[in-house]
Amino acid sequence: MADNALGRFVRARREATTPPDTAAQRRRTPGLRRGELADRAGISVEYLTRLERGTDRSPSGQVLASLADALALTTHERVHLYRLIKADSTCAPPGPPQLRPTVLMTLEALEPNAACVLSPAGDVLACTERFREISGLDDEPNLVRFAFSQDAKAHYPDWDQIANDRAAALRAAADLGDHAAAALAFELSITAGTAFTDRYNSAASLPPTTGTERWGPHLLVFETLHLAGEAEHRLMAYFSQH
Structure with missing residues (x-):
């Protein structure tokens, strides 16, 4: 995927998501910590780190759906997330089949x-x-x-x-x-x-x-x-x- 678009999108949304304890403590960095998002999505911090850094660019549909739920993505944002994965494919789609x-x-x-x-x-x-x-x-x-x-x-x-x-x-x-x-x-x-x-x-x-x-x-x-x-x-x- 060109320029790690998926990882940049996930990280940007994580940092834009308000953590539940904002009022209780000040944070040096905005949004959710990786561990908090990983817990919400049911994945490991190590795997989330690989996704954000672009060292793993083939997450399963279940992982992406869990991240979308954890980040409260809208329908349009979910479509965008899917398109980021689809853009990684270099295979041209086949033309429409010829019907008899x-x-x-x-x-x-x-x-x-x-x-x-x-x-x-x-x-x-x-x-x-x-x-x-x-x-x-x-x-x-x-x-x-x-x-x-x-x-x-x-x-x-x-x-x-x-x-x-x-x-x-x-x-x-x-x-x-x-x-x-x-x-x-x-x-x-x-x-x-x-x-x-x-x-x-x-x-x-x-x-x-x-x-x-x-x-x-x-x-x-x-x-x-x-x-x-x-x-x-x-x-x-x-x-x-x-």
Whole structure:
């Protein structure tokens, strides 16, 4: 990571965090001591020192989530923390996969209903116009990330159900070795915290392949069609219930 951006950010936030005993004693240095932050985050002082100095630049998602909680980071700051880790990667992300013409023709045939093709990690690879209109995603291309965003609870009246199902789907994909799903789980463990990790870690069943979901005022019944091929894409079709 260029210039130890993660370590500098963690140290700056530690020094800007008011210690609980400020009124009881004067300190030569501002903010929390390393030992105090380490205790809050459940890590060793030695490990925190390595993170701040940049000698360890690969902390786990659990460690970063614990630090984010201990430093009372906002949602935007959690996203920034994740981006500092992501910036350390020198690998260019792969381009979007090419879908077979017959898959795109199937989507076209499903108009005017909401339908989309998803990657195992929940990326929307293609969708109908109706899906764009009612999904609430706007510029967010991933169903799981959107489910744990700030806008999700307002969009999903049954948010708990949606969040459980999206986390279970991501867990199933990650357990089967999908690297994008594992990377997204790492990201959400930091940016969404326990709202995501509690559901992800406790997922004990596969997500439903059919059922109902409410998106805003729309009550939808859905079906999942697993597409042929090694990419394990799935087509989700949503139909309005009256």
